[in-house]
Amino acid sequence: MGALTVASLMAQLQGKRVLVLERHFKAGGFTHSFQRQKFHWDVGIHYVGQMNESSSVRQLFDLVTRKGVQWNKMPEPFEKFVYPDFQFALYGNKERYIADLLRLFPTEEKAIRHYFKDLSKAANALFLHSLRQNGTALFQVMGWLGKIVNRFPLNLTTQAYLDSHFQNPQLKALLASQWGTYGLPPAQSSFAVHATIVNHYLDGGYYPVGGAGTIAKSVEKIVEEHGGKFLLNREVTEILIENNRAVGVRVRKVNTKDVIEEYYAPAIISNAGAATTYLKLIPSNYPIPFRESLRRFMQQHPPATNVTLYLGLSSDPRQLGFQGENHWIYEDTDHNKVYGDRANWIHTGKPLQAYLSFPSLKDPKATTHTAEIITWADYDEFVKWREQPWLHRDRDYQTLKQGISQALIDLVDRHYPGFANLVEYCEVSTPITNEHFTAHPQGGIYGIAAVTERFQAENAAWMKAKTPLEGLYLTGADLVGGGIVPATIAGAITIAHIPGGIPLAQTFTTAAKFGKHEVTAQPLLVSNRVH
Structure with a gap:
């Protein structure tokens, strides 16, 4: 992107x-x-926050794609956190989020309210850090001045923050449920990153109409029009x-x-x-x-690596109660333990975590029903097949992938009986799949x-x-x-x-004007030839 x-x-x-x-x-x-057969999936975009039409993020994205991508608001609740002894439905409304937490954990009211204030402080601290690192002179000055006002520490882990503010282990687990969106459990992750992600989704999630492939198509058209x-x-x-x-x-x-x-x-x-x-x-x-x-x-600090199971479904998953929301399924409230098991479960066939998503229920243009299941996996468990060609790796690799598919389907089916009966097609991608196509170290995402x-x-x-x-x-x-x-x-x-180049402030100003007036962006400089 x-x-x-x-x-x-x-x-x-x-x-x-x-x-x-x-x-x-x-x-x-x-x-x-x-696409495989009649089914379509996205490989990386599962939901995006801050895509309401008035947000500066949406305006920038509309400029980049020249409004070639439309965004569908996900149904509410847009997330469900599923644990062995409890579940929590997350709605895209900050006040409701707070109220739902207070209803479940009334004795932690002060800490909960303080947490949501700290989310803003920590996310702003990270933003100011980015300005100091990569802003032009004016933004660097703003970043340093902002640091004087906002001294929220960037060396604070998510675990350290949760342990110092909350008593109830279920509450701490629940608040960290979205750690998969940045790839590290509470003991390892930066609280500022965690806060930025939580803030990003406070108003709910959106999905690109027609699938994520519309993004590159829109940009390719723009690039080709300019030679x-x-x-x-x-x-x-x-x-x-x-x-x-x-x-x-x-x-x-x-x-x-x-x-x-x-x-x-x-x-x-x-x-x-x-x-x-x-x-x-x-x-x-x-x-x-x-x-x-x-x-x-x-x-x-090796990168976060995962496996993804792409599923084609024989019928509408709404018959099982799904409406298009994401499901974060955990077999344990200890997220650090869950992440630590990312190599072991490959052999036991019992994953402790899975993210379940339904692209077809988020996309109004979908013609067939699909699902995706994602979980963490250790790169070292796949490295011996790294040099074998994609789509032509040996039987042992195929057997391993079949075991992964079955383990993930079984996990979801235990929580949502009947899910396995919907599966018509399945395909697994592994860290070496990602590595093959992206050249990212160890296939990190x-x-x-x-x-x-x-x-x-x-x-x-x-x-x-x-x-x-x-x-x-x-x-x-x-x-x-x-x-x-x-x-x-x-x-x-x-x-x-x-x-x-174009100053950052000017880019956002242009994006805001483009969003309001739907004017065509005009070139600022003549072209330099690629030779």
């Missing part, structure tokens, strides 16, 4: 010819969708450097024998992530001062881990839009955070750092 944002805004607002290189055979990264192009099956293998400046990229054409291409441009923007960019794409003989510290960080160490001053350098290599810029999840909205904002941040 970071790359799509950069490409669209550079084309629309600067009149640039942009070349987008995609490793996959479909554009969009984790925003793309795919640019999307090239698929292109894996960037090296950033080309001349006179200490990034001038282009070397590309391997996927599924061909030794076909190498080179592309040159005035500005090179990497959406591959900080680790891939600095540890793989920039030649090792080019001096990057923080390369080894980044390597150590990635070893100490959220970029650099959302640990508190991420925000330490000594680790800031690799999460900046402007890199130490002149002419090379970063965008995507590692600038702001994992997910479609942070990546979109990262794209707008990156453009502000490119010479002759």
Whole structure:
């Protein structure tokens, strides 16, 4: 989503010819969708917050896609947290959320009310941190001034916050139920990241009408109208450097024998992530001062990895009471234990957690019924099949995936009897599937881990839009955070750092005007040719 944002805004607002290189055979990264038989699924977007028409996030997204994507509000409640001894329905209304918590845990009223105030403080602290790291001069000043007013610590874990404010273990578990949206359990995750996610969904969830594939289609049209192009099956293998400046990229054409291409441009923007960019794409003989510290960080804090089960259903799941809401299913209230079991359950066949989603019930254009089940899994359990070709891995791998499918279906069926009888088609993707198509380290889905160490001053350098290599810029999840909205904002941040680029405030102002008047965005600069 970071790359799509950069490409669209550079084309629309600067009149640039942009070349987008995609490793996959479909554009969009984790925003793309795919089909098997009559069924369709999205690989990364399951719901998005803050997409009401008046929000600045929606306005920015409408500008990026030129209103090529419509958003369907999810039914209420939009989430259900399912535990062995209790359930909780989450509605997209902050006051109702608080009231429902107070009804269940009246003795914790003071802490609950304080928690929702701290959510705003912690999320704002993280936003101000992002301004200090990647804002232009004015925004950096705002970030530092904001830090004086808001001193909420970024080195506080979610677990430390919950333990210091709440007594009831069920309440602490419930408040942390959405940790899967940033990939780390309370003991490891930053409370500021947790707070940002919770705030993001306080007004409910939205889903792209027609599926997430409409995003890349919209941006591709914009790019091509301005003389640019999307090239698929292109894996960037090296950033080309001349006179200490990034001038282009070397590309391997996927599924061909030794076909190498080179592309040159005035500005090179990497959406591959900080680790891939600095540890793989920039030649090792080019001096990057923080390369080894980044390597150590990635070893100490490996990315969140998962398996996803894509299900085609024979009939409407509403017959079992589902309406389109997400279900966070946990077999234990100890989230740290659940995450710690991510390698063990592969062998026991008893996962402790699953996220259940129904794309077809969220999308009014869906013609067949589908579901997805996602849970965490250790990359090391799959690494021995890493070098085998996609779709042609051996029988042991296929047997393992069959066991994963059955275990996840059984888990859901125990909580919702009859679910298994609806399954007509199933397919599993694993961390090495993600790795194959994205080249993300270990097939991680959220970029650099959302640990508190991420925000330490000594680790800031690799999460900046402007890199130490002149002419090379970063965008995507590692600038702001994992997910479609942070990546979109990262794209707008990156453009502000490119010479002759667009200030962040101007981008949001343009987006607001575009939303109100539905005017066509006008180019600000003449194009630079890609040669």
